[in-house]
Amino acid sequence: MATLKEKFVTAMGPMKERVQKLNKEFGDVNVSSVNVGQIVGGARDIISMLWDVSLLDKFEGIRFRGFSIPELREKLPKAPGGTEPLPEGIFYLLLLGEIPSAADCAAITEEWQKRSVLPQYLLDTMNAVAKDTHPMTQFSLAILQLQRESEFARRYKEKMPKSQYWDATYEDVMNLIAKLPNIAAYIYRRSYKGGKHIAPDLKLDWGANMAHMLGVTDDPAFKELMRLYLCIHSDHEGGNVSAHTTHLVGSALSDAYYSLSAGMNGLAGPLHGLANQEVLGWIQDLMKDLGGVPTKEQLEKYMWDTLNGGRVIPGYGHAVLRKTDPRYMAQREFALKHMPDYDLFKVVSLVYEVAPDVLTKHGKTKNPWPNVDAHSGVLLCYYGVVEYDFYTVFFGVSRALGVLAQLVWDRALGLPIERPKSVTTEWLEAFIKEHPPAAK
């Protein structure tokens, strides 16, 4: 059986030709224009980046290499006896664009196990960080410290030719992904479980092994949750903060460690990945204030208080999506199957009934529907991960799969350093003066 790397080499040549042909023959064809609102308003919808591993439709949600989440839950290989897809499978799909076999997934599990050992100097660094440092800071620091291992940085120094950039990046990416569950579990056990660490179980797949090393429960459904979670958070096309940051930093030929660490710092923002911890905090506060599962009327009032207090309803709204996030629905299905009577899930469901109406009446957000972060915390809490500060680390481990698969492609395609154009307010005002809009 050809290895993942050999298959990548086969896929790389034709893809490179396609991109080069587009660039050479149609490089000056306009695909979109830009208005002042987009320049001032966070570059929304400006098409400015090549990102092959996934594509987001504002109404349908994410497709990974053309496959929707329900399709992937059906088609990707599962662990023996399991029903949720293996993250190894999604990585294979994102990298190669094909659905893998069970044997392909097993080969990746084995490869990652071989590369997963954390070096002592990394553990020393991690042990030196104050335990109450936010887990995302610890996660990003650990990834950055591992930069010492970078094949890309070492070979670049030894004058590696451009044609080899993808190869060194591939090695970095495989080494780094392999270690992420161990890093995450190390942070968790050190910060919250008195530093009593749990050895990896080499019989387990990547996601299940992470569940095992966290040591919160023996319930096999938690392993299933980890597999599902690590699949669905893996990518959300290229423009979101964590993906774009990883890609941008990588475009300077900073290696995979520098790039992912930077991307994780973006994921740590409350408007991005940190929203999952905010959601649970908000729900628990409301249950405390309202004495348990609220009525619809109580919840509605609580939401208005939140909004009138100048705060957002966490887990609702999206920069691109204009309907319920399919990643929310996948988690809701999991909850309906495994924890239908759990009080926190009942509140999450009630919020889903009430929030879209309230947000629509409030009239500000363009999307009153829930995003991925509205649901993940309750699932984690159910299995005993009650330390909300840690939630974004799960997101980070998963997000690495997508952004690093794309990073290998970035180097394989020889994509250049990114350098969009910025302008000053004065420049924009002068432009409008010279090009006054037609009177309405």
Ligand SMILES: CC(C)(COP(=O)(O)OP(=O)(O)OC[C@H]1O[C@@H](n2cnc3c(N)ncnc32)[C@H](O)[C@@H]1OP(=O)(O)O)[C@@H](O)C(=O)NCCC(=O)NCCS
């Ligand atoms: C995701 C998010 C950052 C997208 O931001 P965006 O693209 O600027 O969203 P919109 O264009 O719809 O925002 C327009 C207005 O609605 C507000 N709004 C958006 N979502 C809101 C929410 N959930 N609750 C209250 N107000 C919200 C925005 O703050 C903005 O207000 P402003 O004009 O006073 O600045 C935003 O919806 C949000 O803050 N959601 C809550 C945090 C969250 O769940 N993040 C995870 C994203 S996956």
